[in-house]
Amino acid sequence: MVDVSFIATVYNSVDTVSASLQSVIEVIEKLPNLGFEIVIVDNFSHDGTYEKLLDFKAKAMNTRNLKRFLVVRLRSSRGLGRQLAMRLARGKYVIPIDLDIRIDADKLAKIISKYRELKVYKCLILANPGVHLICPRELLLRIGGYKDLNYGEDIELLARILHNNVAISLPIKVASDLRSAEVLRERRYSRSILHFMYRKLSLLKDRALAYGLTPRKLIREHRHVHKNNIIKVALNLMLHLPIFIYVKLNKTEGFSHISTNALLVDFLTYKTMVDPKSFGFTREDVIEYFRYFRNTREFHYIARYLDEISIDLNLKG
Numbered sequence: 001m002v003d004v005s006f007i008a009t010v011y012n013s014v015d016t017v018s019a020s021l022q023s024v025i026e027v028i029e030k031l032p033n034l035g036f037e038i039v040i041v042d043n044f045s046h047d048g049t050y051e052k053l054l055d056f057k058a059k060a061m062n063t064r065n066l067k068r069f070l071v072v073r074l075r076s077s078r079g080l081g082r083q084l085a086m087r088l089a090r091g092k093y094v095i096p097i098d099l100d101i102r103i104d105a106d107k108l109a110k111i112i113s114k115y116r117e118l119k120v121y122k123c124l125i126l127a128n129p130g131v132h133l134i135c136p137r138e139l140l141l142r143i144g145g146y147k148d149l150n151y152g153e154d155i156e157l158l159a160r161i162l163h164n165n166v167a168i169s170l171p172i173k174v175a176s177d178l179r180s181a182e183v184l185r186e187r188r189y190s191r192s193i194l195h196f197m198y199r200k201l202s203l204l205k206d207r208a209l210a211y212g213l214t215p216r217k218l219i220r221e222h223r224h225v226h227k228n229n230i231i232k233v234a235l236n237l238m239l240h241l242p243i244f245i246y247v248k249l250n251k252t253e254g255f256s257h258i259s260t261n262a263l264l265v266d267f268l269t270y271k272t273m274v275d276p277k278s279f280g281f282t283r284e285d286v287i288e289y290f291r292y293f294r295n296t297r298e299f300h301y302i303a304r305y306l307d308e309i310s311i312d313l314n315l316k317g
Helices: 017-029 049-060 078-088 105-117 137-142 153-163 182-187 193-211 215-225 230-250 261-271 297-306
Strands: 004-010 036-042 066-073 093-096 101-103 123-125 133-136 167-169 175-177
Touching: 004 078, 017 036, 017 049, 017 101, 017 105, 036 049, 036 078, 049 066, 066 078, 078 093, 078 137, 078 153, 093 105, 093 137, 105 133, 123 153, 133 137, 133 153, 153 167, 153 193, 153 261, 167 261, 193 230, 193 261, 215 230, 215 297, 261 297
Parallel strands: 004 036, 004 093, 036 066, 123 167
Antiparallel strands: 093 133, 101 175, 123 133
């Protein structure tokens, strides 16, 4: 029986997949009483990533409680690939991960164990790049899962989860990046300067869709949160004008008419935070940003409108 499914998408990550997956195996080995699987959607990598995945799979299947290791290929966005991986998964719970990170096995194993022990029928938001969520698979599918986006698919999903009041949060760091800069991340996608520019524009469009960006939100956040001057705000409006039209036509203006989905996620992650002691951690383990979020400009901006929001922290849902 499969209890927990690790799901991922990957593209041209031959330098990181083995180290990343090895850290997943370390988590699995620390929880011998649970059954695990790994489901990966490869976006037709051409740098040897797919072959490395198959080699790793052959060795990993010696892990006693790894019940299944599935690798499929599909030309897709990150969001569509994750959605396919989730539909192919068999576990009661899913943990989406990136394959350019190294997981802290001790921390994540402790969280998985406590999460199951509490019998939580809510998504647990970890607020950590690379490993941001543990959730009942059935619940994720019920609220629609991932959208067909190449950027911000996780933010859009988290905003929807929080908007539907089916989340608690434990914003601690459970992984570290294996790539040192965004440029290195983008290099695997770009075949030329023109392709790089095209991709950047495409990501800007997906970001606007994922964040629910509108002219009003952009102006408000740039003025009140980022404290930008009028010239910077005007330049940003001009840059985003075609994208605003696209967002309007697609009717994806976010879950709040006040803020972007990204800021809404930060605010509700803070509001739904559980006592870290219930998962065996201390307040010092909470990501510093969230420890002091109430003192940030972002909090004061959004709290003026949303501080009275009703949050249900009933763990059993």
